Every structure is written in structure tokens, then in C-alpha cells.
Amino acid sequence: MPALSIPEAEFVTSCPTLASAPRPSLPEIAFAGRSNVGKSSLINSLLNRRQLAMTSRTPGKTRLLNYYRIGKNLCYFVDLPGYGYARVPGETAGRWSHALEEYVGSSEHLLLVVLLLDMRQGLTPMDEQMVDALRIYRRTWLAVVTKSDKLTLGERRKTVSDLENRLAPRGATAIIPFSASTHDGRDAVWEAMRAVLNSRSAGK
Ligand code: GTP
Numbered sequence: 001m002p003a004l005s006i007p008e009a010e011f012v013t014s015c016p017t018l019a020s021a022p023r024p025s026l027p028e029i030a031f032a033g034r035s036n037v038g039k040s041s042l043i044n045s046l047l048n049r050r051q052l053a054m055t056s057r058t059p060g061k062t063r064l065l066n067y068y069r070i071g072k073n074l075c076y077f078v079d080l081p082g083y084g085y086a087r088v089p090g091e092t093a094g095r096w097s098h099a100l101e102e103y104v105g106s107s108e109h110l111l112l113v114v115l116l117l118d119m120r121q122g123l124t125p126m127d128e129q130m131v132d133a134l135r136i137y138r139r140t141w142l143a144v145v146t147k148s149d150k151l152t153l154g155e156r157r158k159t160v161s162d163l164e165n166r167l168a169p170r171g172a173t174a175i176i177p178f179s180a181s182t183h184d185g186r187d188a189v190w191e192a193m194r195a196v197l198n199s200r201s202a203g204k
């Protein structure tokens with residue numbers, strides 16, 4: 001979808017578990033990744049909104065399942081809790097939030113997972129576990145590699161091609177470099193999401 005036709009969006013609800021997910025149900029596109037990787041920033045960029053999804057320099061900002069209605073009834077975007085960050089002393093950084101695990105494992109309306117990876121860090125051990133979970137639960141997913149503005153063009157190309165080699169065999173349908181600072185890659189992410197939404201309507 002060209003940037004010109006970015007749909008309207010509104011925040012619907014934050015819920016601690018799937019049980020309180022909003023009605024009516026719509027197809028869901030969920031954004032997953034490490035705390036601070038840029039999930040909320042990607043959502044804001046895709047919708048051309050500054051702070052529709054709350055972003056923060058402090059990792060662990062998004063702790064609930066946050067639902068945004070996109071277009072009239074096109075889909076929900078679901079901003080998922082990040083992983084890999086200890087929020088309180090004594091908590092291990094390796095802990096998954098229950099809401100995240102339950103969501104990826106059992107959401108009935110989840111159409112596509114957008115897994116965000118940090119361009120500078122590549123695949124962390126917890127990202128690897130997330131990729132395994134996406135396979136186990138047979139989710140359709142793609143990777144968005146964020147903060148591309150932090151690398152040179154050469155470094156960017158190398159990182160993306162390494163990730164392609166590692167993730168395409170593990171089921172990623174696309175690997176898209178992206179920057180929330182420059183909006184580079186935004187149209188490519190929309191195009192990939194649109195293709196999945198359209199294939200779903202065609203298959204009805
Ligand atoms: P949690 O909600 O804690 O899981 O984090 P998140 O994944 O939603 O990250 P968020 O969007 O809040 O961004 C974290 C920080 O990274 C913020 O300070 C953003 O401004 C910054 N950031 C996000 N995306 C980019 C990007 O593409 N480039 C640069 N330079 N900074 C970014």
C-alpha cells in the first residue's frame with residue numbers, strides 16, 4: 001500500500017490475557033520482538049501517527065496486549081509485550097510474559113506475526129526461541145529488521161542477507177529492513193501485510 005493511503009486507526013483496548021480480547025473479532029496482525037526493539041515505533045510509522053502506540057527509551061513499556069483497529073474493519077494491529085528484559089529486580093531477563101506466550105500459542109484470529117529484530121543485534125537467543133515458537137504453532141510470519149538508520153548501507157545489506165539465509169528456511173515469508181526515523185521500508189511492510197490480508201479474503 002502506498003504511504004498516501006494509510007488507513008485510519010484507533011486504540012481499542014489493552015488487555016492482560018486473550019480472554020479479554022475485543023469484539024467483534026477481526027483478523028489480527030501482531031508485532032513481536034525484544035523489549036525496546038521498536039515495535040510501538042513501527043506501528044506509529046505504519047499509521048503515520050506520532051504516539052498512537054506508546055514508545056519509550058525504557059525497555060518493557062508495553063506489558064499488555066494492545067489492540068488498534070485499522071481502517072473501518074480491516075484488521076487489528078496487536079502490539080505485544082516485549083521479551084528479554086527484567087522489569088523488576090530478581091526477575092530473569094529470559095522470562096516470557098504469559099500473555100505473549102498464550103497469544104502466540106492460541107489466538108484464533110492471528111493472521112500474521114511481524115517479528116522485529118534489531119539491525120545491530122541480529123538474532124538473540126530469545127529471538128531464536130520466538131522463531132521456534134512461530135514454527136511450532138504454524139504461524140505465518142515475517143521479519144522486520146529495525147533501526148536500519150544506525151548502520152551503513154553496506155552493513156545493512158550484509159545483515160539482511162545473513163538473516164535471509166537463516167530465517168527463510170525457518171519459515172519467514174520476508175525479511176524487510178526498516179527505520180522508524182526515516183520511514184525507510186514502511187511501504188514494503190505495508191505491501192507484505194496487504195498481501196496476507198488479501199490472500200485471506202480471497203480464500204474465504
Ligand atoms: P517495549 O514496548 O518496551 O517492548 O519496546 P518497543 O519494542 O515497543 O520499542 P519502542 O518502539 O518503544 O522503541 C524503543 C526506543 O527505540 C525508542 O527510544 C525509539 O525512539 C527507538 N527506536 C525505535 N525504532 C527506531 C528506529 O528505527 N531507529 C532509531 N534510531 N530508533 C528507534
Ligand code: MG
Nearest residue numbers: 039040061062
Ligand atoms: Mg512498545
